[in-house]
Amino acid sequence: MAQVKQITKKSEDISGWYNDVIEQSKLVEHGPVRGTMIWRPKGFALWEAIQKNLNIKIKDLGAESVYFPLFIPESFLKKEKAHVKGFSPELAVVTHGGGEKLTEPIIVRPTSETIMYDAFSRWIESYNDLPLVINQWANVVRWEKRPYFFLRTTEFLWQEGHSAHETNEEAEVLVEKALNLYIDFYRQVLGIYGYAGRKSESEKFPGADSTFTYEMLMPDGKVVQGCTSHNLGQNFAKVFKVEFTGKTGKRSFVHQTSWGLSSRSIGAMILAHGDDNGLVLPPEIAPVQVVIIPILTKSSEKNKILSLAGKTFIKLEQANIRVKLDDSESSPGWKFNQYDLEGVPLRIEIGLSELNSERLKVVRRDTKDARDIHINVIEVEIENILREMQVNLLDKSRRFTEKNTRQADNYKEFNEIMNTTRGFIEAFWCESASCEAKIKEETKATTRCLPIDSIEASGQCIYCGKSAKNRWLFG
Amino acid sequence: MAQVKQITKKSEDISGWYNDVIEQSKLVEHGPVRGTMIWRPKGFALWEAIQKNLNIKIKDLGAESVYFPLFIPESFLKKEKAHVKGFSPELAVVTHGGGEKLTEPIIVRPTSETIMYDAFSRWIESYNDLPLVINQWANVVRWEKRPYFFLRTTEFLWQEGHSAHETNEEAEVLVEKALNLYIDFYRQVLGIYGYAGRKSESEKFPGADSTFTYEMLMPDGKVVQGCTSHNLGQNFAKVFKVEFTGKTGKRSFVHQTSWGLSSRSIGAMILAHGDDNGLVLPPEIAPVQVVIIPILTKSSEKNKILSLAGKTFIKLEQANIRVKLDDSESSPGWKFNQYDLEGVPLRIEIGLSELNSERLKVVRRDTKDARDIHINVIEVEIENILREMQVNLLDKSRRFTEKNTRQADNYKEFNEIMNTTRGFIEAFWCESASCEAKIKEETKATTRCLPIDSIEASGQCIYCGKSAKNRWLFG
Structure with missing residues (x-):
């Protein structure tokens, strides 16, 4: 009879606990290529449950299921400058196929904007073809130097939704709907409280006008990004010539969005709820309740x-x-x-x-x-008890998050928090990239988001002292 | 208003018809990397329907869902000689990752035997861990020189089931169950009649002891292989050290199977049932009935x-x-x-x-x-009508297949059939690889299978005239 091995205590060494609990509960294990992950039956059952739950919500957005190729020509990624720059350090490149060296290297998709929007340019002719909303469940690859189960893996599983619209207003509505879908999913299904908001210029998706996110505080004081929902504006449309003829006969570029949630959500759930005895699965997602x-x-x-x-x-x-x-x-x-x-x-x-x-x-x-x-x-x-437990997990997560969200009114306070408790810090920031970079360098805190429900106020940037109109969330 | 374009007549040019009907009904289109395929909503709905239908049957086999990495170290494939030899000409190779040249090239999985069985060697300790039956839905890559929608694509979608057992008898039972599952699926769901049987030594899976298949005749006289179910014997177990301790304490290698059905099944369905006006979808699989x-x-x-x-x-x-x-x-x-x-x-x-x-x-x-x-x-x-139609499609397919299955009692008759009607040919063959290769070279006919219900008889090899104990199915 196999013994239940002793696992590291969560309270003593959370990384050690995380690895122990994942391996000993047989969720996943390391794959032979560094950074990859083998999903065992108990781990994959969680992803199947997430797919089932999320897919209904995604179809309610009007999305149709599609599947695009794993392989993207290198030239596609190079077309949008910010996009290729953002992904270059993370790419896996196929140089040989069918026993021969390829004339053009092929990229294993890190995300599918470029290959999809090339197709959109053929699929979309007039306003009758809009809005176009699609979703795919796929494996994507981003080279990971410091792999960590679920949270940072070279190959990960996700859904990626993409849409094209006549107007920016319609695109904004979908960006918000997708974000709300994810917020609901994290709160109601995974039982994890967090803050939703907009990313800073330097932290947004490469090629997007704006990126929205759900940010969750983990018990070790670190923050995990739970999803993203991007307004891509007309940036990709201009590059890939995604145009439509409007009701008046005028040709315009479409307005686009993309949004995704990945298997990283499982890592956040494990960290958020587990205890010294192992995993604690929210009833909504538990394969066995x-x-x-x-x-x-x-x-x-x-x-x-x-x-x-x-x-x-x-x-x-x-x-x-x-x-x-x-x-x-x-x-x-x-x-x-x-x-x-x-x-x-x-x-x-x-x-x-x-x-x-x-x-x-x-x-x-x-x-x-x-x-x-x-x-x-x-x-x-x-x-009744399952329902109570579901509510209790979210409540506990909310109390923990709120307790560990602190306002810092100057850089000294900010530094003190980062050196002691960590957690979320609300602080005025002037929104300049240089202050953001220096704060990160000196304190390790990054801007997580500008919460969507933040009230415009006025204060002074904790770093440079210049006027700032918003308290951003750092962590 | 977009017009319904004229499509090539199936009766006049089946390849032209096939491409037209697929593109104009917006099932799929070519991806930018040669041999890849973009699944549009109408095409992917078919694969979703197949997944839903087949997944229930697969779970009934006792299989648990898993997911293994896309990337396999080159060294893994090299471990089983027949296996690497079989796949070498078809591999896609990643040589660069994260901006650096890799020390060991990585293979994009063409199938997952090697990476899975390396894990089996850790998962299996004793007879208590057996049988181990798993299944994954995945994308796999085999470089394709002459791509053809669904039937031959560089990346394709499939399910791959794998199992490990205490005895060869148990492995044989699972091989048969999986084969029967596929036969049922093709007949009852896709409405395509065909012959199930064992592959010849030269046509079997690289690394298997024996391979079973379902072979279907298409209207152009060509044959499509619909699935495979392999008895892998202890070949991989010996290479990957997949051993178990039996009830008596004795250590033995496990007996393994693998079995798969791919998106190629959709291509066969289109070819089998479509007519000059377009697709004909069997009610069981039609997203809209x-x-x-x-x-x-x-x-x-x-x-x-x-x-x-x-x-x-x-x-x-x-x-x-x-x-x-x-x-x-x-x-x-x-x-x-x-x-x-x-x-x-x-x-x-x-x-x-x-x-x-x-x-x-x-x-x-x-x-x-x-x-x-x-x-x-x-x-x-x-x-009632939907049921009638489902039955009628299979009946029609059966009548067509039986009408185009001919016995050839000598090489002259065999040649005549291949030069005129084509279709399936039942002929005695001595089971030597050299006769098989020469028949293929001279007539283009390959051995498709030895039907499972074939009765041992005796005759003379149509090529060499030596004694032969079975009529094999050629096509």
């Missing part, structure tokens, strides 16, 4: 206990709860540890006392709270 | 007709029929041609006479048969 463990100490009642466990299983399954019955020969204690490690939201224990009382012991993964619930109402109560 | 077209010639009754069309739409949708109502401003005639081109199985016309009689005109895409059906029984009758 409830595990039933029969306690078969008195063998004389074994069959009766198994029968009650089976009855419970059927009741929950009929209520569309994702339930697993583990009647394998491992000890109950081993199973408790194992399913705690794997982050299963609820555990139901059924032993002799449960058999006699008809009240089943239900233990919550996040709080460790135990309740006894009568078999007659088990499915209703389980649904 | 029924299109409702209101005929709004008498504007005074426009609202009543639209209301009846709407009522029909709701009735069909509630019966879980995939239905579309096209009340756009294009002419009915244009719409008829357009949906014929796109292969929508059934069309319902609702005009003035339908309004008065309450009997709707239903036209079948495959036979062009028209029937008038009362609105009260429309959903029941539509379900």
